[in-house]
Amino acid sequence: MNIYVINGPNINLLGTREPEIYGRETLEGIAIDCKEKASKDGHIVKFMQSNYEGEIVEWIQEAIMQKVDAIVINAAAYTHTSIAIHDALKSYSGYKVELHISNPHLRESFRHVSFISPAVDAVIAGLGAEGYGHVVDLLSELPIKVN
Amino acid sequence: MSNSKLLIINGPGLSDLSSDNVTANEDLSLSGIEQKCIETSGEFGLEVDFRQNDDESELLSGLINDINNFDAFIINPAALSKSSVINYDAFSSAISEISNQSKPVIEVRIENIFKRNVSKPLQVPESGLGFIGGLGKHGYVLAIRSINKKLSNQ
Numbered sequence: 580m581n582i583y584v585i586n587g588p589n590i591n592l593l594g595t596r597e598p599e600i601y602g603r604e605t606l607e608g609i610a611i612d613c614k615e616k617a618s619k620d621g622h623i624v625k626f627m628q629s630n631y632e633g634e635i636v637e638w639i640q641e642a643i644m645q646k647v648d649a650i651v652i653n654a655a656a657y658t659h660t661s662i663a664i665h666d667a668l669k670s671y672s673g674y675k676v677e678l679h680i681s682n683p684h685l686r687e688s689f690r691h692v693s694f695i696s697p698a699v700d701a702v703i704a705g706l707g708a709e710g711y712g713h714v715v716d717l718l719s720e721l722p723i724k725v726n
Numbered sequence: 727m728s729n730s731k732l733l734i735i736n737g738p739g740l741s742d743l744s745s746d747n748v749t750a751n752e753d754l755s756l757s758g759i760e761q762k763c764i765e766t767s768g769e770f771g772l773e774v775d776f777r778q779n780d781d782e783s784e785l786l787s788g789l790i791n792d793i794n795n796f797d798a799f800i801i802n803p804a805a806l807s808k809s810s811v812i813n814y815d816a817f818s819s820a821i822s823e824i825s826n827q828s829k830p831v832i833e834v835r836i837e838n839i840f841k842r843n844v845s846k847p848l849q850v851p852e853s854g855l856g857f858i859g860g861l862g863k864h865g866y867v868l869a870i871r872s873i874n875k876k877l878s879n880q
Contacts (some may be wrong), residue, residue: 638870682857684847691849696840701860706832706872713875717861 580648580719584613584711585638586628593680593708595664600681604708613715622719632657632664639667649674649718651711658693663679668698673724676714679704729773729879732870733796734763735789736778739805739838754836759863766867772798774779781812782806789820798873799824799831800866803848819851825853830876832869835859 586606589596594605610626617624625647629635635654642650650671654664654699658679668675675698682705685689696702740756748820760776767774775796776822779785785806789799801821806813824831831854839845847857856872 605876662776676860682855684849685851685855693840696838698811699838699860701838701858701865702840703858703861703868705854706858707855709729709872713872716871717864723866 580614580617580622580721581645582617582622582624582649582651582715583638583642583647584610584626584651584715585635586626586653587635587657588630590653590655591630592704601631602680603634604706605676609708609711612712616712616715616718620719622715624715632661635661636663636667639664639671642673643667643671647673650717651676651678651714652695652699653678653680654695658695659690661694665698666697667692674718674721675699675701676718677702677704678710678714680708680710681705684720730772730797731773731775731795732767732798732800733792734776734800734802734866735785735791736776736802737785737806738780738782740802741824742803749809754862758850759866761860762863763807763870766870770870772870772874772877782810786813786820790816793820793823793827796829798829798877800834800869801831801848802834803845805845806839815862818848820855821848821850821855825850825855828854828880830854830856830873832856832858832872834865836862836865849860 591606594603595600607626613624613626627638654661657664677695677699703714706713756778763774763776821831833848833855848855858869861868
């Protein structure tokens with residue numbers, strides 16, 4: 580299975596940005612963990628991060644064209660603003676999971692609305708940095724969906 | 727950590743038991759979910775108590791009475807979160823108490839509740855409540871793995 584893990588703005592600051600909320604794990608650490616977990620069973624993870632909305636849209640379009648099997652997306656702050664990412668995800672027919680390190684529904688009210696949630700299969704939040712590894716593990720165990 | 731105890735409670739009606747999830751074609755009976763939870767917990771040596779109750783008061787008093795008797799919690803509120811304010815508040819304070827004791831607690835929904843806006847997630851500010859929705863019975867598996875990891879890191 581081919582899995583894209585796509586991360587949005589400010590996630591490159593993980594480990595130093597408000598560690599009381601997001602933890603001390605760095606994005607590089609998470610990426611290595613996901614890739615190692617996946618490769619044990621012959622799955623491939625491509626791990627990406629961008630601060631630019633359009634670049635995230637292009638990666639989703641690339642996933643559509645390359646017939647990637649699953650997308651895990653942490654759109655970070657774009658979660659609450661981006662109709663463009665919502666639209667791109669709507670056009671993608673593989674497994675799609677929205678992930679957040681913290682639980683946005685327990686935080687400021689402007690984080691309670693997600694434009695991503697209605698466009699994905701599943702939402703996972705508040706499991707910390709380890710949520711990434713758990714999701715990659717689970718997706719690897721699912722049967723491949725024709726898309 | 728072996729012999730940790732996990733309480734899984736499922737709310738009234740389990741009304742979000744639908745086919746609208748990642749693995750739509752799988753068996754989604756409550757007994758099937760219970761079996762999966764017992765298997766997954768067993769792999770980690772976790773003791774599991776799996777409950778479902780259509781009576782909100784009984785479900786709540788069961789949770790409140792057992793906060794001190796378990797090390798981790800999975801809650802599927804099902805139809806509960808849409809109903810009485812009194813029960814919702816009692817539920818929230820139970821989750822706060824669990825978090826205050828630094829015990830893992832995760833809300834699991836079978837379907838993606840945001841797709842059709844059928845239900846809202848639990849909102850307990852300043853708690854450590856996790857959320858998993860839309861993965862069918864696999865959501866419980868993921869929750870148990872996450873809980874096991876958290877308990878072993880403690």
